[in-house]
Amino acid sequence: MFGFSRPQLIAFLAMVALLAICPFVLYPVFLMRVLCTALFACAFNLMIGYVGLLSFGHAAFFGMGSYVAAWTMKFWHVDAAIAIILGGLTGGVFGLALGYLAIRRSGIYFAMITLALSQMVYFFCLEAPFTGGEDGIQQVPRGTLFGFISLENDMTMYWLVAGVFIAGFLTIHRIIHSPFGQVLKGIRENEPRATSLGYRTDDYKLIAFVLSCTIAGVAGGTKALVFGIATLTDVHNSTSGEVVLTTLLGGLGTVFGPVMGAVVVTSMENYLAQFGAWVTVTQGAIFVVCVLAFRRGIVGEIGNFLKLKL
Amino acid sequence: MQAFLSYSFSLFGTPITVSALLGQGTLGLINGSFYACLSLGLAVIFGMLNIINFAHGALFMMGAFASWMLLNYAGIGYFPALLLAPLLVGAFGMLLEKTIISRLYKLDHLYGLLLTFGLALVIQGLFRNYYGSSGLPYRIPAVLQGATNLGFMYMPNYRGWVVLAAAIVCFVTWVTIEKTSLGATLRAATENAPLVQAFGVNVPRLITLTYGGGVALAAFAGVLAAPIYSVNPNMGDNFINTVFAVVVIGGMGSIMGSIVTGFGLGVVEGLTKVVYPQASATVVFVVMVIVLLTRPRGLFGKAA
Numbered sequence: 001m002f003g004f005s006r007p008q009l010i011a012f013l014a015m016v017a018l019l020a021i022c023p024f025v026l027y028p029v030f031l032m033r034v035l036c037t038a039l040f041a042c043a044f045n046l047m048i049g050y051v052g053l054l055s056f057g058h059a060a061f062f063g064m065g066s067y068v069a070a071w072t073m074k075f076w077h078v079d080a081a082i083a084i085i086l087g088g089l090t091g092g093v094f095g096l097a098l099g100y101l102a103i104r105r106s107g108i109y110f111a112m113i114t115l116a117l118s119q120m121v122y123f124f125c126l127e128a129p130f131t132g133g134e135d136g137i138q139q140v141p142r143g144t145l146f147g148f149i150s151l152e153n154d155m156t157m158y159w160l161v162a163g164v165f166i167a168g169f170l171t172i173h174r175i176i177h178s179p180f181g182q183v184l185k186g187i188r189e190n191e192p193r194a195t196s197l198g199y200r201t202d203d204y205k206l207i208a209f210v211l212s213c214t215i216a217g218v219a220g221g222t223k224a225l226v227f228g229i230a231t232l233t234d235v236h237n238s239t240s241g242e243v244v245l246t247t248l249l250g251g252l253g254t255v256f257g258p259v260m261g262a263v264v265v266t267s268m269e270n271y272l273a274q275f276g277a278w279v280t281v282t283q284g285a286i287f288v289v290c291v292l293a294f295r296r297g298i299v300g301e302i303g304n305f306l307k308l309k310l
Numbered sequence: 311m312q313a314f315l316s317y318s319f320s321l322f323g324t325p326i327t328v329s330a331l332l333g334q335g336t337l338g339l340i341n342g343s344f345y346a347c348l349s350l351g352l353a354v355i356f357g358m359l360n361i362i363n364f365a366h367g368a369l370f371m372m373g374a375f376a377s378w379m380l381l382n383y384a385g386i387g388y389f390p391a392l393l394l395a396p397l398l399v400g401a402f403g404m405l406l407e408k409t410i411i412s413r414l415y416k417l418d419h420l421y422g423l424l425l426t427f428g429l430a431l432v433i434q435g436l437f438r439n440y441y442g443s444s445g446l447p448y449r450i451p452a453v454l455q456g457a458t459n460l461g462f463m464y465m466p467n468y469r470g471w472v473v474l475a476a477a478i479v480c481f482v483t484w485v486t487i488e489k490t491s492l493g494a495t496l497r498a499a500t501e502n503a504p505l506v507q508a509f510g511v512n513v514p515r516l517i518t519l520t521y522g523g524g525v526a527l528a529a530f531a532g533v534l535a536a537p538i539y540s541v542n543p544n545m546g547d548n549f550i551n552t553v554f555a556v557v558v559i560g561g562m563g564s565i566m567g568s569i570v571t572g573f574g575l576g577v578v579e580g581l582t583k584v585v586y587p588q589a590s591a592t593v594v595f596v597v598m599v600i601v602l603l604t605r606p607r608g609l610f611g612k613a614a
Binding site for chain 1 (some may be wrong): 414603
């Protein structure tokens, strides 16, 4: 139904099983952070892995989704589901506007343009009154789901986050394995040929970009509800860099790579947090090592070893 | 003259005088100097290596730190540092190129971007560990203290010097690349490296030197910036994002194009401070959006 091959289906079921078991063993709030990062990285991977465009400004969509979800939750007291959906829509609208400009160039220019545009979004958030500037939007309540399920309990919240993650993961997988996704891969491999076959490649790239940004917005909105806070960090370049790192480490263009990357990067940040700037040094070193020795990423290398597409 | 300078008009409800426009425009040239040096370095490196050097901001910061270290650890003052710091950082850049970056030339350009981004994180993180993020002071050299009356404003001498020095270095770079035989070899190697190599030119060494040269330009800008901004590990961050926008606006096809776009956007930024101060941080990005809508290749860009 979702275009899984047999090994992928096994891996997917194993992942779902882990999702069900882990909260009883590990701290649920940490797991929720991993899942939000993983969904964000999966959204980013849709662009770099399947369209071949490296967006260096994905934090703009994640962060705006986070702000809007936090704001509507805190001041309009909307339902948790509505807040997350609004976060996704915000990501999509920003994706449409910024993507319309950015897809005019490809390759490194695309990376620089998305970086510059996300910097503009950052300045906007710094000045705009509704974001709370340096303070951000704090003490956002988790509210209720569908009007009657209270999310104050970490475990209840965890099941919602896990549900959102699985839904997002399957959506992306469905997109990649649809005829639309095949065209995207065709564009990645050889854009002039796709154009000569009559595809309007710019439209395809823009739609993929909007989809990716929408899911990034959903991830941001979910993150805002989990931690009850939306700040400038969410729209900052360092967040954009982090999602690039997560995806690169897990494996660009692999289905499970971003999830694996999120597990590793988030755990690393968790344990290295006490060492201050060493987190940055380690992240940079991982970039260098990945690019020099390890370009397939963790999941890509495992897949290569087992001769499977994971 | 006085009557002309004090002539004022209104724009968006803000009263604006000619002298304010001239003053801010001139001050804008200072930021423009940094944009020009940095985007020129990026363009030179990109032309030869086909890599967009994301470590450029970190190397700019290293230039500022090198001058601070030369002063505080070795007692070497500003003017020798203006020469020494770019040489030192340039040598460091060549080392990076020889050992790490040169392994990527056969791969997709995006890997070069990711690698240099990682290098930037490592460099910045290390400096933050040893020097903190608060910033270290660097005094303006005695000769350049004070200010000069330009008629419409008092220009701090040091800032005037920054514009002059940057303009000279940019011009010398342009002459070297466009008018000398070394530059001719360089341009030929950019067009067709294997052919130039067949003529007996050591192209890999040329690439290393080019990277070192681009890095030295960034470090030179860093030394110039040291007395204006405090020397701190994040100083490159604020500049480099704007510089990427400058590069998109100018296109990386032309050396003169990068210089003109760099200085020009500095002036535009300065003028915006008079008309609508809130937008001065974002005006370069707005210009980028307009350029993308009307001339996606950039003002001086060649066809992709």
